[in-house]
Amino acid sequence: MKEHAVKLAILDTLADGYFHSGEELGEQLNISRAAVSKHVKGIQEWGVDIFSVPGKGYKLAGSMQLLNQQRLQSEVSVPVELIPVIGSTNQHLMDRIGLLQSGSVCIAEYQSQGRGRRGREWVSPFGCNLYLSMYWRLEAGMAGAMGLSLVVGVAIVEALEKLGIEGIKLKWPNDLYYRDKKLAGILVEMSGQAGAAAHLVIGMGMNLKMATNTQGITQPWSCLADAVEHDIDRNQLAITLINSLKTALSEYEITGMQGFVERWNRLDNYLGREIRLIMGEREVIGISSGINEQGAVLINTDNGLETYIGGEISLRGI
Structure with a gap:
């Protein structure tokens, strides 16, 4: 955290969306203009779009609302740890399972080693998405x-x-979609022994206002900004998500999947549409028919209604 303190302080100043000169920033932080320039380059490596104009200084391409630890903690009932720059929020919790209260949250502005399902990289630029x-x-x-x-x-x-x-929909088993493009991904990692409680770390990465030229993403994607006409309050979004997750997980402990099947099917992005389910070399084609109480996907094929618990879904022909 300390190693990034200067960069975070620069971002805090630039977050208002106005120009700030290198001299002004240097005086605030008691560093040289050359050091300011070096730190700005480091911030740009986090995926932040900063430009400079001679005689005016540095400016963000757009205003940025940073997450606020005090506000987050004051409006949720579980421990929240805000680490602006981190390797992976999931890994941070996985490494501390024995020390955590159930419901504990780690949230970040930037992940250098964000990961998705099957070990895929999750591109995590600074300050424009949500990593929780x-x-x-x-x-x-x-x-x-x-x-x-x-x-x-x-x-x-x-x-x-x-x-x-x-208009946000679900794609089985772990994605959120908006207009047939990926908006967010969910990664559940677990540890434990047979006959004992399971230790789960539930990660989510959601695109909020990501630049269209962001590199490293190999599939069509959307942002929450595409679905709303106003600016997104990232802190309020995080608070609402944390509270909703805590409530849903508590309900799940009582009802199991039974309490969620209808709720999931209401939001199924592909319900009633022709899909293909890919399992290694095998493909199953049919009409998506929701999920059952075991969390399996239901597909109406030429052989009748079939259930599957593994694989990757896409619309047929895509």
């Missing part, structure tokens, strides 16, 4: 965690609906 992980102790054990990513997806979309954001 929650630890949950599931007394039902690892077997009881089947379909948990579906529950998390429902909780996230319902949280967005509470904020008046409509």
Whole structure:
């Protein structure tokens, strides 16, 4: 954290969206203009769009609202740790499982080693998205965690609906979509032993206002800004998501998947559409028919209604 203090202080000043000279920034931080320039280059490596104009100074391409630890903690009932620059919020919690209270949250502005499902990289530029992980102790054990990513997806979309954001859909088993493009991903990692409680770390990365020229993303993607006409309050969004996740996970411990099937099917991006399910070399083609109480995807094929618990879904022909 200390090693990034100067960069974060520069960003805090630039977050208002106005020009600030290198001299002004240097005086504020008691560093040289050359040092300011060096730190600005480091910030740009985080994916932040900063430009400079001779005689005016440095300016963000757009205003930036930074996350606020005090506000976050004051409006949720679980411990929240804001680490602006981190390797991975999921890994941070995984490394501290024995020390955490159930429901503990880690949230970041930037991840240098963000990851998605199957070990894929999750591109995580600074300050324009939301990277959040929650630890949950599931007394039902690892077997009881089947379909948990579906529950998390429902909780996230319902949280967005509470904020008046409509049109967000779910893609089985762990993605959020807007207009057939990926908006957010969910990664559930777990540890534990048979007969004992499961230790779950539930991670979510959501695109909020990401630059269209962001590099490293290999599939069509969308941003929450595409779905709303106003600026997104990142702190309020995080607060609403955390509270919704905590409520949904508590409900899941009581009802299991049974309490979430209808809620998930209401939000299914592909319900009633022709899809293909890819499992290694095998493909299944049919009409998407939602999920069942085990969290399996239902596909109406030429052989009738079939259920699958693994694989990757896409629209047929894409």
